[in-house]
Amino acid sequence: MARLAGKIALIVGGGADGPPREGEKLSIGNGRATAIMCAREGASVMVADRSLALAKETAQAIRDEGGRAETVEMDISREEDCRRAVEATVKAFGALHLLVNNVGIAIGGRLLETSAEQFDRMVAVNLRGHFLTMKYAVPEIAKAGGGSIVNVSSLAALRSNQMLPYEATKAALLGLSRSAAMSHARDKIRVNTVLPGLINSSMVRRQVGDREAQVAPRIPMRRQGTPWEVANAIVFLLSDEASYITATELVVDGGLSAR
Numbered sequence: 689m690a691r692l693a694g695k696i697a698l699i700v701g702g703g704a705d706g707p708p709r710e711g712e713k714l715s716i717g718n719g720r721a722t723a724i725m726c727a728r729e730g731a732s733v734m735v736a737d738r739s740l741a742l743a744k745e746t747a748q749a750i751r752d753e754g755g756r757a758e759t760v761e762m763d764i765s766r767e768e769d770c771r772r773a774v775e776a777t778v779k780a781f782g783a784l785h786l787l788v789n790n791v792g793i794a795i796g797g798r799l800l801e802t803s804a805e806q807f808d809r810m811v812a813v814n815l816r817g818h819f820l821t822m823k824y825a826v827p828e829i830a831k832a833g834g835g836s837i838v839n840v841s842s843l844a845a846l847r848s849n850q851m852l853p854y855e856a857t858k859a860a861l862l863g864l865s866r867s868a869a870m871s872h873a874r875d876k877i878r879v880n881t882v883l884p885g886l887i888n889s890s891m892v893r894r895q896v897g898d899r900e901a902q903v904a905p906r907i908p909m910r911r912q913g914t915p916w917e918v919a920n921a922i923v924f925l926l927s928d929e930a931s932y933i934t935a936t937e938l939v940v941d942g943g944l945s946a947r
């Protein structure tokens with residue numbers, strides 16, 4: 689049986705903002721792959737994204753495979769949008785069980801290269817937004833009898849590459865998730881984080897192009913991960929296969945962090 693049959697999922701950042709990989713018709717990032725995988729596992733999916741056009745591409749890909757998907761335009765840095773995204777999901781499908789916070793941006797650099805405005809924007813998008821979507825989603829998930837939340841962090845939460853605001857917000861996300869998990873374990877709501885390593889995703893291709901050949905030699909598995917491999921980890925944590933797993937972190941990095 690499909691692992692998410694009968695579940696309703698809200699995927700925040702479910703579009704894919706970047707060029708497709710060579711040979712790909714549709715650009716795939718972690719958020720889009722997760723939305724598609726959730727639908728393949730039987731969930732009804734609300735795709736939330738700052739870009740309605742990108743959300744619609746994901747929803748269409750799901751419908752083309754016979755799945756159920758709707759879209760909502762929202763900016764995770766706006767509280768009202770976070771509230772509305774949850775409301776739209778419940779209105780469209782009748783309940784909410786699963787939330788994935790996939791949004792993450794990377795601006796700023798080293799300490800002295802980062803402005804206060806850049807730092808504030810990073811906190812608003814990469815951290816405060818995840819707090820807000822959880823704040824509005826948790827009462828609905830509790831009402832539905834429980835569920836699961838996955839926040840997408842990064843290996844940058846554990847290892848530094850001189851991207852101060854990215855690393856600080858991704859590390860703070862671990863604490864945010866752990867604390868939310870503690871508060872709502874009794875409501876049967878599990879909260880976990882996934883930490884992707886070097887992934888050949890829409891985000892990376894947009895920012896630095898296809899760097900497979902350049903970075904592969906540094907990775908023990910000698911290749912970047914794919915967004916599908918990140919999505920597999922997220923779907924596992926969303927599913928009942930992870931029924932006793934909460935407040936933890938799952939690293940998906942081909943062994944990179946162990947070096």
Ligand SMILES: NC(=O)c1ccc[n+]([C@@H]2O[C@H](COP(=O)([O-])OP(=O)(O)OC[C@H]3O[C@@H](n4cnc5c(N)ncnc54)[C@H](O)[C@@H]3O)[C@@H](O)[C@H]2O)c1
Nearest residue numbers: 701703704705717718719738763764791792842887889891
């Ligand atoms: N690709 C990697 O190598 C890698 C590594 C570690 C972590 N990650 C994390 O994975 C996540 C993103 O992966 P992706 O491949 O899906 O990236 P992506 O850049 O394609 O982003 C997914 C979607 O988020 C949307 N978005 C951006 N800002 C938003 C906002 N303010 N409100 C609502 N939606 C917004 C974009 O429009 C896009 O459609 C991030 O959290 C990122 O930090 C990626």
